[in-house]
Amino acid sequence: MSFISRQLKKYLFFEEPEKLEKFILKPDGGTAGSKGAGTGSFEKVREKKIAESDKPPEPGDEVKSDIDANITHMKDVYSIPVNSDIILREFDITYGCKSVRAFIIFFDGMTDREVINNYILKPLMVNSVMPLKDTAENLEDYVARQLMPHCQVSIDKSYKKAVEAVNFGGCALFVDGLAVCFNADVKGWDHRGVEKPNNEIIIKGPQEAFNEVLRTNSAQIRKRLKDEDLIVEDVIVGKVSRTPCSIMYIKDVANEALVAEVRRRLEGIGVDYMLDAGALEQLIEDSTVYPSPQMISTERPDYVADLLVSGRVAIIVDGSPNVLVVPVTAFDLMHSPEDNYIRFPYVNLLRYIRYIAGFLALLLPGLYVAITNYHHEMIPTDLLLAIEASREKVPFPSLVEILLMEFSFELIREAGLRVPGPIGPTLGIIGALILGQAAVAANIVSPILIIIVAVTGIGSFAIPNYSLAYSVRIMRFGFILLGALAGFLGITLGLFIIGTWSTALKSFGVPFMAPLGPRTSGRYKNVIFKAPEWKLEDRPDYLNTKKKRKQDEYSMKWKRDTEKKK
Amino acid sequence: MRMEKKIKFGRWEAVALTSNLICTKVFLYFNRLTVEDAGNAGWLMAIFICAVAVALYSLQIWQYKKFEGKDILDIAEIAGGKILKAITGFTLGGLLFLLAAITIRKFSEDIKTISLPTSPLSYVMVFFMAGIVIAGFLGVESIVRHSAIVIPIVVAGYVVILLGIMPKIDVTNLFPIFGTGLKDILLKGFYRTSIFAELLVLFMLPPFLESYEDVKNIGYVSISLCSFFLITGSLVYILVFPYPSSLEPFLPVFNMARLIGLGRFFQRIESLFVFIWVMSALIYLSTVFFFAMYTVSKAAGLKYIRPMIIPFAIILFSTAFLPADLISVIKVESGFVNTWGWAVTFVFTGLIFLWARIVEHGRRKSRGK
Numbered sequence: 001m002s003f004i005s006r007q008l009k010k011y012l013f014f015e016e017p018e019k020l021e022k023f024i025l026k027p028d029g030g031t032a033g034s035k036g037a038g039t040g041s042f043e044k045v046r047e048k049k050i051a052e053s054d055k056p057p058e059p060g061d062e063v064k065s066d067i068d069a070n071i072t073h074m075k076d077v078y079s080i081p082v083n084s085d086i087i088l089r090e091f092d093i094t095y096g097c098k099s100v101r102a103f104i105i106f107f108d109g110m111t112d113r114e115v116i117n118n119y120i121l122k123p124l125m126v127n128s129v130m131p132l133k134d135t136a137e138n139l140e141d142y143v144a145r146q147l148m149p150h151c152q153v154s155i156d157k158s159y160k161k162a163v164e165a166v167n168f169g170g171c172a173l174f175v176d177g178l179a180v181c182f183n184a185d186v187k188g189w190d191h192r193g194v195e196k197p198n199n200e201i202i203i204k205g206p207q208e209a210f211n212e213v214l215r216t217n218s219a220q221i222r223k224r225l226k227d228e229d230l231i232v233e234d235v236i237v238g239k240v241s242r243t244p245c246s247i248m249y250i251k252d253v254a255n256e257a258l259v260a261e262v263r264r265r266l267e268g269i270g271v272d273y274m275l276d277a278g279a280l281e282q283l284i285e286d287s288t289v290y291p292s293p294q295m296i297s298t299e300r301p302d303y304v305a306d307l308l309v310s311g312r313v314a315i316i317v318d319g320s321p322n323v324l325v326v327p328v329t330a331f332d333l334m335h336s337p338e339d340n341y342i343r344f345p346y347v348n349l350l351r352y353i354r355y356i357a358g359f360l361a362l363l364l365p366g367l368y369v370a371i372t373n374y375h376h377e378m379i380p381t382d383l384l385l386a387i388e389a390s391r392e393k394v395p396f397p398s399l400v401e402i403l404l405m406e407f408s409f410e411l412i413r414e415a416g417l418r419v420p421g422p423i424g425p426t427l428g429i430i431g432a433l434i435l436g437q438a439a440v441a442a443n444i445v446s447p448i449l450i451i452i453v454a455v456t457g458i459g460s461f462a463i464p465n466y467s468l469a470y471s472v473r474i475m476r477f478g479f480i481l482l483g484a485l486a487g488f489l490g491i492t493l494g495l496f497i498i499g500t501w502s503t504a505l506k507s508f509g510v511p512f513m514a515p516l517g518p519r520t521s522g523r524y525k526n527v528i529f530k531a532p533e534w535k536l537e538d539r540p541d542y543l544n545t546k547k548k549r550k551q552d553e554y555s556m557k558w559k560r561d562t563e564k565k566k
Numbered sequence: 567m568r569m570e571k572k573i574k575f576g577r578w579e580a581v582a583l584t585s586n587l588i589c590t591k592v593f594l595y596f597n598r599l600t601v602e603d604a605g606n607a608g609w610l611m612a613i614f615i616c617a618v619a620v621a622l623y624s625l626q627i628w629q630y631k632k633f634e635g636k637d638i639l640d641i642a643e644i645a646g647g648k649i650l651k652a653i654t655g656f657t658l659g660g661l662l663f664l665l666a667a668i669t670i671r672k673f674s675e676d677i678k679t680i681s682l683p684t685s686p687l688s689y690v691m692v693f694f695m696a697g698i699v700i701a702g703f704l705g706v707e708s709i710v711r712h713s714a715i716v717i718p719i720v721v722a723g724y725v726v727i728l729l730g731i732m733p734k735i736d737v738t739n740l741f742p743i744f745g746t747g748l749k750d751i752l753l754k755g756f757y758r759t760s761i762f763a764e765l766l767v768l769f770m771l772p773p774f775l776e777s778y779e780d781v782k783n784i785g786y787v788s789i790s791l792c793s794f795f796l797i798t799g800s801l802v803y804i805l806v807f808p809y810p811s812s813l814e815p816f817l818p819v820f821n822m823a824r825l826i827g828l829g830r831f832f833q834r835i836e837s838l839f840v841f842i843w844v845m846s847a848l849i850y851l852s853t854v855f856f857f858a859m860y861t862v863s864k865a866a867g868l869k870y871i872r873p874m875i876i877p878f879a880i881i882l883f884s885t886a887f888l889p890a891d892l893i894s895v896i897k898v899e900s901g902f903v904n905t906w907g908w909a910v911t912f913v914f915t916g917l918i919f920l921w922a923r924i925v926e927h928g929r930r931k932s933r934g935k
Contacts (some may be wrong), residue, residue: 220589374681375837486693487681488837491692492844499716500701500852504708519578 022378023261025327025509027544042251045233045263057158067101067176068246074105074174077163085109086166091121093147093175094128105162106171112188116171119150120184124173140178148173152185167242192321194220197299199466202338209299213319214244220301221248225308229253235266237317238274245280248314255311255544260311261508262326277320285313286506291471294507296325296332303337311545313508327508329515329542331527334358336464344532351529354462361459361472365402365489366479368452372398374487386448393443399484401445405453406477408435413457514542575774577784579710582717583853584771584788587764589795590850592724593843594672594797595896596761597803597818599904603754606809607745609801614755616793622912623789627782629919632767634778638769638915639864644923648867651766654918655865658766661910663878665764665850667885668899670694673847675892676817681840684895688887694851695883701852702859702875706774709856713849723842724795727819728802730826734893735805745809760907761796764916767857808846819843855882 027195055400057063064070071088078086090103104120124147144155149152156162162172169187194216197209209218219230229251237243245266249259265284274280285294299321304314307325315324334354339347371378374386381385394401409432416428436450456476463469475498482490505512514520515527523538525531537551554560575583600608610803642654674691682690701709744751768785775781803818806825814854815821820843823836868874889895 040900371837375840378837380833451718486685486690488840489677489681489690489693489844492841493697495841496697496712496845496848497700499712500704500708503711504704505714511711513711513715517579517715519576519714 023257023509024506025258025261025542025544027255027256041256042231042259045260061158061160063157063159063174063179063181064160065179067103067174070174070181071103072161073159074172077159078105078166089121091125093124093143095142095261100139101176102173104171104173105166106186107166107169108168110189111171111186115150115186115188120148120171120173120186123147123149139175140180143173143175143178144182148182148184149436150184150186155180155182157181164242168244173393183284191216196266200298200300200303200337200464202336202341205338205341206300206302208301210301210316210321210323212319212321214246214316217301217316217321217323218246218248221305221308221314224302224305225250230308235263237266237269237280240270240272240463241274243274244318246316248308248316250311251307253309253311253539253545253547254313255546258327258508258543259313262315266315274317275319277315277317277322277324280315280317281319281324286508287429290501290505291474292330292333292502293465293467293471294326294328294505294512296328296465297322297467298337299323300337302340306337306340309541309550311539326418327506327510327543329503329507330512330517333465333468334463334528335526341532344530348529354464355528357459357462358472359459361456361463361469361553362458362476363479363491364452364459365406365476366483366494367442368449369398370483370487370491373484387446390446390448392505394446396444398449399480401449402452402480403447405436405439405445406456406480408439409453409457410473510542570612573705573707574776575707575710575771576714577775577780578772579714580775580784581787581791582713582781583710583789583849584765584768584784585795586713586717586720586846586849587767587853588762588788588792590669590846591761591821592795592799593846594669594676595818597800598813598815599758599900600800601804601809601812603746603758604751605742605745606740606812607743607751608804609740609746609797611751611755611758612797612800613793613807614751615758615761616789616796617792618756618759619765619789620786620917622908623762623765623785626769626912626916626919627785629923630649630706630781631778631802632923633646633772633919635772637772637864638766638918639861641922642918645918645925648920652865654914655861656768657910657914658823659858659861659865660860661763661766661907663885665903665907666698666854666858667882667888669847669854670698670851670882670888671886671895672850672899673844673894674853674886674891677840677844679816681837691883691886694848695804697848698852698855698882699875699879701848702879703872706853706856709849709852713853716845716849720846721795721838722846724799724819725860727826727839728798730828731806731822733804734825735802736808737805738834739805739808739886740816741788741790749871757905757908759912760904762792763903763907763911764854765789766911767853769915770857770861855879876932 033430052277064073071090074080074088078088080086080088082472085108086105087108088103088105090101091103092099094100102124104116106116124143128147140155144153154161154165156165157180159181162174162183165183165185166172169189171183171184171186173182173184191213192211194208194211200209208220210220222230222232227250231247231249231251233249234246237245247259247262247266266280269280269283271283274283281295281302282288287294288534296303296307301323304323304325310312312327315326315502319322334351336350336354339351342350372391376384386463391398396404397455412428412431412435416431419427420505423519431452436445436454439445440447440450460469460472463472475494479491479494482494484490486493503511503513511518515524520541524540524542525535525538527539530536534551534555537553537555538548539550541548596612597608600611604611633644638658639651639655643651646653670691674687674694678685678687678690678848701712706899765785765788768781768788771784772781775784799819803822804812807815807818807820812818820836820839823839824834826835827833855878856871859871859878862868863871863874889898
């Protein structure tokens with residue numbers, strides 16, 4: 001009854017909505033005054049992180065000085081001996097004249113055995129007996145500063161930190177008599193190397209892609225932007241998976257409110273598992289229902305570096321070769337990474353072709369249905385006769401024809417993804433050819449429709465953004481239906497709805513149709529068409545970055561000097 | 567807790583919005599209207615209409631100067647308290663609602679004539695209603711931004727029609743220059759200033775704009791743009807269709823587009839212009855519909871607009887069907903809206919501004935004492 005009464009109440013009475021004001025990116029780094037927004041200032045974040053690291057452990061979570069208690073606790077946590085890939089190795093450390101018990105704990109398969117043997121166990125077991133000058137005042141300092149020649153060792157006082165370190169490929173060392181543990185980063189699982197991009201293939205430009213390792217990916221970006229202000233801020237997402245993510249931004253360029261909003265959204269995800277950037281994208285995007293993506297997902301580090309320079313923020317997810325970049329506008333989704341590497345005339349030709357391809361992919365089938373059903377007068381007489389001759393024997397109306405062929409094309413596309421090895425693409429091409437030819441021969445569809453469907457398919461492949469191409473595929477069916485229902489009236493209604501919806505949407509506080517709707521200052525010259533490289537002086541104004549300019553006014557100083565000499 | 571989201575528009579967006587509200591009439595009947603009243607001096611009448619509109623607007627904007635940041639309802643409240651605010655709100659809201667109902671009926675009839683002759687009128691109107699309702703739910707910000715992007719495309723399409731029809735013009739169609747006479751041009755032209763009736767939406771925009779200067783500039787730029795399109799539209803129509811045969815076409819611009827032909831291949835492309843007509847109509851209807859609800863809700867002191875969208879849409883749909891046929895719609899429009907719309911937009915609002923100035927002046931004097 002309570003469910004029925006709630007539903008009735010919902011439809012009969014208007015309830016004042018609990019309104020949380022949407023995030024709007026403001027120029028001064030402040031938010032629009034929404035509750036729940038991040039603190040913003042980089043200095044505040046830094047202080048918060050320092051405070052967190054200095055925070056004492058919670059009661060019950062402190063590491064004990066008694067090694068047996070520590071062994072019992074860790075065995076309990078890791079269900080030893082049921083859990084068979086966890087290794088607990090006990091040994092002794094010589095300290096002065098005494099022999100002190102110790103143990104390390106790590107996951108087999110996740111750690112590098114050579115590093116553990118040579119840089120953890122060997123120094124602790126072997127070097128400790130050597131007559132080293134004992135300069136350390138106590139055992140803790142002695143172990144940390146003299147016996148562990150490893151570059152990444154942290155000293156923690158809580159079991160929680162030890163468990164987090166071990167779970168992510170670390171090795172925790174406990175020593176009898178010390179109420180601390182030493183956590184060393186000894187990750188060494190098997191992973192892919194840096195390979196060529198699979199999906200964003202370009203002719204001219206770097207041929208490196210991200211892989212599944214977080215630090216490798218952040219290093220790929222850092223080696224391109226050798227800037228000490230490039231910040232990599234770690235966030236853990238997922239209560240059980242504890243997936244490490246990194247927020248990357250350039251501190252003196254990116255708007256602090258934007259970074260704070262990204263941080264707020266990532267910290268506000270309440271899921272058990274978060275395994276890939278694709279899942280994360282769905283958890284932090286502004287609108288789930290809107291067909292188009294609201295962030296860029298790319299596998300190219302050069303593209304991410306370029307986007308960071310313009311003032312955007314990147315999110316790297318451990319275990320995912322795709323990096324998310326926010327915020328984006330609709331026009332950014334039609335840019336390709338190659339646009340930065342080819343000359344001004346070619347890039348604009350390609351962009352022009354891309355927009356035409358997008359238009360064809362979205363509207364061509366709908367227009368065909370609308371013209372053949374409602375607007376015959378548009379077709380020149382000769383063409384009309386040719387179309388009618390070819391359609392004469394086809395028993396289906398044009399709507400059924402086109403839905404049949406579009407669906408078949410989607411089936412071939414989807415099936416081709418799952419056929420293994422080299423057969424896949426071949427099967428796709430042959431399947432499409434044979435299916436199309438057979439359908440025409442059987443008078444199920446007309447020849448002109450095969451051309452329409454083929455051009456539509458090729459157009460959707462020309463869209464550089466993978467997710468945007470998907471959204472065009474979905475919206476295309478809507479336009480086919482609208483064209484069948486009301487011709488150009490229906491198609492215009494569809495365009496109006498998509499247009500209004502797009503202008504209502506925001507991507508991390510930035511209007512999705514900026515800088516055309518709303519109009520901004522207009523100095524950014526890489527919206528629809530791209531100005532020459534020497535003319536791209538300003539960052540996008542809708543990002544409200546700290547530094548507006550990214551180039552000198554005369555970036556080709558050599559030319560100016562030459563002209564002066566003349 | 568409810569938070570007020572402060573919506574702000576830029577100048578260009580407001581200009582695009584206001585211009586579209588007035589220039590949509592070019593796609594419907596304005597060209598024929600001027601020919602009906604003044605013969606082949608319709609273009610002169612268009613010039614006169616625009617000049618009168620500029621003069622009346624200048625008077626209004628001068629009076630508005632003291633009320634920066636306030637819209638017409640706030641000013642009515644200053645003038646006569648909540649009662650006058652309610653009267654003003656319901657009057658202006660009613661006018662906007664009537665305009666929306668007439669326009670949706672006319673556009674539906676037009677599209678039915680052009681493209682969907684066998685479909686019921688209600689079926690055609692449902693498409694417009696769907697657009698209006700969805701835009702209403704998405705909010706005024708999205709409508710305004712969408713118009714800022716789309717209106718230049720609509721304008722470009724319209725210019726293409728005018729340029730495409732250039733081979734068909736005949737300058738002799740302009741003679742006699744004064745058409746049916748100067749009296750018709752001036753007297754009927756004055757009443758036809760009702761073409762600018764939608765300009766009253768400009769005085770609902772101040773809370774969304776930055777300053778008085780913005781309101782002033784937006785008004786002048788919008789009127790200038792609209793004047794250009796109204797005058798050129800009327801002029802080209804008269805140049806192409808000689809009087810009195812120019813009285814016959816039901817849809818002047820559509821008939822002009824039908825004449826465009828480039829060789830054997832590019833002919834009968836008037837259906838392509840259905841895109842710009844329908845887009846212009848949808849933006850017009852969603853804007854007018856939103857501001858009708860906004861005005862009524864503000865007048866009635868209602869907090870939210872969203873719950874009103876569906877009921878208002880149903881009322882609009884029903885109201886649009888009240889006239890029995892297209893001729894009745896045209897009669898209502900010509901007889902009432904096109905003849906007396908100027909009185910609401912310029913006279914009624916002007917009186918409110920004047921009254922509010924007097925009240926405000928009186929208050930300042932008594933405070934000074």
